[in-house]
Structures are given as structure tokens and as C-alpha cells.
Amino acid sequence: MKKTALSFFLMLLFGIGLPAIAQIDRAPSDIDRSLNRRKDSRELIRAYDRADVAANLFRSIMESPSGTIPVDVINHAEAIAVFPSTTQFRPLIGEEPVGLVSIRDLQTGQWGPPIFIRLEGKGIKDQLRREKGSLILLGMNRRAAEAFLIDDFRPGKYSAENADFISYLVRNGSITEIPIAGSRIVHDRAVNEAVYEERVIRRFLPVSRQISTRVLIFTETLNRYVKGRGV
Numbered sequence: 516m517k518k519t520a521l522s523f524f525l526m527l528l529f530g531i532g533l534p535a536i537a538q539i540d541r542a543p544s545d546i547d548r549s550l551n552r553r554k555d556s557r558e559l560i561r562a563y564d565r566a567d568v569a570a571n572l573f574r575s576i577m578e579s580p581s582g583t584i585p586v587d588v589i590n591h592a593e594a595i596a597v598f599p600s601t602t603q604f605r606p607l608i609g610e611e612p613v614g615l616v617s618i619r620d621l622q623t624g625q626w627g628p629p630i631f632i633r634l635e636g637k638g639i640k641d642q643l644r645r646e647k648g649s650l651i652l653l654g655m656n657r658r659a660a661e662a663f664l665i666d667d668f669r670p671g672k673y674s675a676e677n678a679d680f681i682s683y684l685v686r687n688g689s690i691t692e693i694p695i696a697g698s699r700i701v702h703d704r705a706v707n708e709a710v711y712e713e714r715v716i717r718r719f720l721p722v723s724r725q726i727s728t729r730v731l732i733f734t735e736t737l738n739r740y741v742k743g744r745g746v
Contacts, residue, residue: 558709562631563729565706569597569615569629570736572649572685577740582689584651588681590742594618594654594663595626596700597733598634600647600685612643612650613703617737618660618719626737628720628730630663631706636698648686652695655679663700666715671696 573595577583589595598614615629634640634650643650652670654660659679662668670680671694683690704714710730711720722731 558706559727562706562710563727565599565613565615565631566629566730566733568599568601570733572599573597573651573733573736573740575688576651576685576690579688584653584683584690588653588655589740592619592653592655592681592741593657593660595737595741596632596650596652596654596663598643598650598652600643600649612640614650615733616652616654616663617734618654618663620719620721621657624742625722626734626741628722628726629733630716630720631703631710632663633701633703634698635701636695639695639698642693643684646684646686648684650693650695651683651685651690653681653683655681664717664719666702666704667699669697669699671698 577589594616596614596616598612600612612634613631614634615631617626617629619625620627639650654663655678659670662670662679670682680695682693682695684693702715707716708714710727720726722734
């Protein structure tokens with residue numbers, strides 16, 4: 516008993532063991548922050564990869580000698596979404612096709628930073644998987660463009676007569692118009708949060724210095740190949 520009391524007194528006197536006790540108290544929050552940073556870093560890498568692959572795909576289509584999106588169609592689009600057939604991190608993301616979409620600025624006609632999205636719906640997933648192709652989805656008016664600001668919407672429910680959406684299957688350098696009935700588009704919350712600190716993007720995003728240039732490569736590619744316009 517005396518030895519125990521003496522040991523405790525020496526610990527208090529010289530601070531022996533107190534740093535270790537304090538470290539145990541701090542450790543959980545430090546670990547949590549470390550895990551969050553690691554998760555954010557992983558999602559950011561996915562965002563950079565997706566933007567780069569989508570930009571390269573769109574560039575290859577616009578420069579393809581075998582077939583490209585008609586100029587009058589692409590220049591009148593108000594939103595452009597790209598779902599590449601492959602990305603470096605596809606096995607980690609899941610079965611749903613993943614992509615991103617840029618929306619035109621109403622005032623300048625230039626393209627905004629991409630919102631990260633996922634495409635759901637068994638029919639369209641099966642077709643893309645079967646064809647081993649990518650998907651380019653164009654919103655042809657403002658209503659269609661603003662639909663991408665909704666988390667979980669169905670392009671096929673919009674009026675076909677008004678041609679709100681035009682979708683193309685991209686395969687082996689050629690494009691074919693395909694239907695997208697039954698598909699759903701949802702926001703990729705984890706990736707959006709890592710890039711913009713917002714899980715669901717409900718507004719037009721202006722270009723900002725706070726946004727990584729590795730994400731804006733998609734925006735820059737659209738501005739290069741698609742004619743801008745004012746109102």
C-alpha cells in the first residue's frame with residue numbers, strides 16, 4: 516500500500532505517465548480527423564480521375580473522324596454529362612456508371628465546374644455494360660439543365676417531344692443515339708463533398724480559385740470545343 520502511494524506521489528511530482536494519459540484522451544479525435552482526411556483524399560483522387568477521363572473522352576469524340584456530335588446540337592446544349600465506360604477507381608465506386616455534368620452560365624454561356632453524379636437504372640446499366648460503351652447526355656434547354664441540380668431525377672420522364680435530353684452511346688470512337696428511359700441520375704455525395712464541401716449541389720457553380728484545376732480540366736475542355744454564348 517505504501518509502495519503504491521509512493522509511486523503515485525512520484526508520478527504526480529515528476530509528471531511520469533501524465534503525457535501518456537493525455538495522449539489517450541486526445542487519440543480518438545486525432546484518429547477521426549486522420550480517417551476523414553484519408554477518406555477525403557480518396558474521394559478527391561476519384562474526382563480528379565473522373566474529370567480527366569471524361570475530358571479525354573469528350574475531346575476524342577469532338578476530334579473523331581468517324582463520327583462526332585452534330586455542331587448545332589452540341590452548341591445549343593445547356594448541360595453536358597459524361598459517364599465514361601472505365602475509370603481507374605471503378606471497382607471501388609460500385610456497379611452504377613459514374614460521371615459528371617457541367618451546366619452553362621446563363622449570362623456568359625461558359626461552362627461551370629462539374630457536379631459529380633451517378634447513373635442508375637437496370638436497363639441503361641445493362642446496355643452500357645453489354646456494349647462496353649460510355650454515355651454522353653445533353654440537356655437541351657434550361658429546364659433540362661436545372662434538372663441536374665435535383666438529387667434523383669429521371670430524364671426519361673421529361674417530354675420527348677420537346678427533346679429535353681439527347682443521349683449518345685460512345686463506343687470504339689463512334690456515337691449512336693440511344694434512349695435512356697428508366698434511368699435515374701443521383702448526386703455522388705461523397706465526391707461532391709470532397710471537392711465542394713457540399714454533398715448535393717443545388718445551384719450553378721461559378722469557376723473559382725478554390726476549385727482544383729484538376730477538376731476544371733473538364734470545364735476547360737467543354738469551353739474549348741463547345742461554343743459559348745451570352746443571353
